[in-house]
Amino acid sequence: MHSQRRELERGIDVAYDVNTIFQIAGIGIIVAMIHTVLKQMDKEDWAHWVTLIGFVVVLYMVATIIDDLFQKIRSVFLFQ
């Protein structure tokens, strides 16, 4: 039962991890694409807004992961 639980936890970890990485990379590529297209259409200010919003979304995801990591480190090493 113990090993089963560990297996389950690992499975969840793997799914969460790779999906999130691909999501962030996808957001980056799509934002770069939209940026290029808007620049071609002479809409520089719109392009900058798109970049900013994409960055905020990515930053939110990254912040969630970092928070996860810090909580985990706290629970492993500083036991609180």
Add this chain to the structure above:
Amino acid sequence: MIIEIVQLVGFGLIATFLILIIKEHKPVIALSLTLAAGAMMFLFILTPLQSAVELIRTLSGQAGIKSMYIETLLKIIGIAYLAEFGAHIARDAEQDSIASKIELAGKMVIIMLAIPIFQVLIETVLALLPGSA
């Protein structure tokens, strides 16, 4: 364990290639990706490490070592990992001065944590010395 290391290395390689692709167009998002990949790999290796730390804690409890010492030691290890992580992220963003400040702060906190143990050590040595009142 073998499968886990394969997963970890594969994960790192995937993240590296994605970062290489994105870095040309959006360096900031590439840096965020670095941060996320680093944090996830750390989370990956932290799960097995947790059982090792539990073992150390159990063994030290059975050996009758004061929990204060092991607790401080583990805290120091955790702080070292955290400071290292932050410093590497700052260095990846080519902010070397911020990175060295993070490392400095980590060292300071570690010294602060070590002070009580050091105090106990000095008191023990003083008690051993003959003629000390």
